Amino acid sequence: MATIEDQKTKTEYKVLGTRPIRHDGTDKVTGRAIYGNDVRMTGLVHGRVLRSPHAHAKIKSIDTRAAEAMPGVLAVVTSAHLEPMKDKVAFLGEGSVNLHDLTQNILARGKVFYRGQAVAAVAALTPHLAEEALERIRVEYEPLPAVTWILDAMKPDAPILHEHLRLDANGKQGNKPTNIAKHIQFELGDVAAGFAKADVIIEREFKTASVHQGYIEPHVATALWNQDGHVKIWSSTQGSFTCRQQTAELLGLPVSRVTVVPTEIGGGFGGKIRVYLEPVAAILSRQCGRPVKVSMSRADCFEGTGPTPGSFIRVKLGATKEGRLVAGEAWLAYDAGAFPAGIIGPGCMCIFACYDIPNAKVDGFDVCVNKPNTAAYRAPGATNAAFACETVIDEIALALKLDPLEFRLKNAAREGTRRVDGPVYPRIGLVETIQAALAHPHYRAPLEGKNRGRGVAVGYWFNIGLKSSAAANVNPDGTVSLIEGSTDIGGTRTSAAMQLAETLGIRAEEVLPQVGDTDSVGYTDVTGGSRVTFATGWACYEVGLDIRRQMAERAAMLWECAPHEVEFDAGTFRRNGDAMTFRELAGRLGETGGPVVGRATVDPHGSGGAFAVNIVDVEVDDETGKVSIQRFTAIQDAGKAIHPSYVEGQIQGGSAQGIGWALNEEYFYDDQGRMRNASFLDYRMPTAYDLPMIDAVIVEVPNPGHPYGVRGVGEVPIVPPPAALAVAIHRAVGVRMTELPMSPPKVFAAIAKARSDK
């Protein structure tokens, strides 16, 4: 079990809070880092996946004979090459996955539920041959009516995806098939009585479109099914152990027969936790006896992998004229895509999480539609919810003629506040984060010019803990080789190494970190949930304590004393005037018993929530509807910023993605359920031309649940931008935007409508 030692009271660090050059920096800037597509080996062949052209259809037959007969084609597989899975759930740390749905998503069996769903796969000597072979696979479909919008899917006469779902729109179990997979409800206090006390009540409805995580590196996996029955997989994954577990379950193998080697990863943001290609590459390799690499195109990523849910949200809030929130009500429906998903839960838990609202009720629905199965995306579910709640909060503040940040401060959740979902907050940093925003020069800076406006919004994300493991070997030259299990996203191997260095009193550069595969390091959960610097960092801290204990025993041997007489401070072992630095003692391990290896596995729970505030200035072109961001300040509680540059990077990256979600990104579907913009030419992500410098401000309210006070930082920055931008647009041109994205056509239409209504 993990421990918290004296660091809780330690305020001055030698390593933490500094900005060393990242350990993997040279390899990454020189192009030598090994990403998924860089994996090469003797005999490697290439796989490609055939995808459904229909949004919803029965598969009547699949004829692969012509493809198999092609010279150079080595294997063709369909769902017939995978064992059917029962309705079984595999636990993936805190999350879980239904294996029956997952195997359907890997290779469709009997029916396709969305355009882009994998139907068959080919391995061939070259990628081009594989693609040609796909064209020779004959699939006979019987198209079915499709539904892609949540509220349409909830209607009684909607096309049905899964016959076994029976929840009705009231959340009751019925006899008739529906598309509603889950109903969640939270209640706190007496909502009717709360609204009765309110002087101002505002209720609004909001829509958000599906958006993709947009990682720059498409999915890629290479598999080698050895003659001894052992499967080795190289994958661009956010979690090698959960990848191993899912793959083993789908292949019907024990996990000990699967090794997953995590390559460097070009972004994941939640989209590279569920497996897509790994089991397919494995069965292709089993069929042809060669290592097989399968990669996706950008269109495959858009059409075949999980976006974040589109949503419909209704929010009603009431406040007294003194500016106190007294009641809240929210109704959320998130699309799950083709199979039940879990993002509605956190959406419901986050929607009122920033506020102390004594009376509240939340209803949430997880709704299946004919789109790719939704997946996590940076604070999954929270951005949609914040867009709705924060917009109404702003309207109430305006109605009460209160400063929007002061209104939020007055109602901010703090230690002891009970959330609508039940739990009571421990020490959190929302108040300090709002105060930092109020004190920031941006908030009071003059804003001049036509059609310019300023908006603010706040956001919350839970962060998670879960399991992490690490081990480290002390080298004779005083350096320490660290191996940890978290795929490095955003520089996490360095933030983990820094916590080990701090614990050992050595420099960050003297720790040499690497990410291990599933056979070389203990179980470690996914890189997600803003957990790595918190949990894997904690494992490294425990490794440091273990090394210090062993090294003290060695020093005691040399000084002929008891180990407890040896003290350790700032990288030096001491006893009665004797002193040896860590490096000096490391050089004498050979004569005192040999190598020292520290190891630890942790399962910490006190991850502590994270809050962010945005201040944004925009200028709106009222002739085109284009929104230009003039200035953007993102303020966030990091607990303790281990490597401030990485924290700033997370804040800037998350804000940029939130801006894209707010202003431009969306899946366009036609009436046949086909995505019509499955490329970066047509799916409009922001570029450097669209973004100003994002001023990242770090607030540090140490997390009492971590030895160094760390809170996760990776997810919450994406939460407030859409709401803050909507408010800024309102201040600029007087229109309330209630639908994402707030793209030029929509903003222009809103302006035109407002003018015609006058």
Place this chain on the structure above:
Amino acid sequence: MATAFIPPNLRPLTGGIDRCAVTGANVRQVIAELETRFPGIAHHLRQGDALSPGLALVIDGVVASRGLWTAVPPTCEIHFLPAIAGG
């Protein structure tokens, strides 16, 4: 005494009761205790020797990862909430 909070969608099984005092030493015992008082509720909270898929256990505001075997302090709040998986 510890307090178990009943998720709203299970309150039809409890006659609308939203929380109740429990004495179990661990979560498995607490769920058994709830089942005795509110027959049918255990089916929604656990599956075999594990919490039901998609559920998270939160004790005094902190997510507990040991499922049914999580020790229950003498005075605490126990919540059964949707599991969160981050991005």
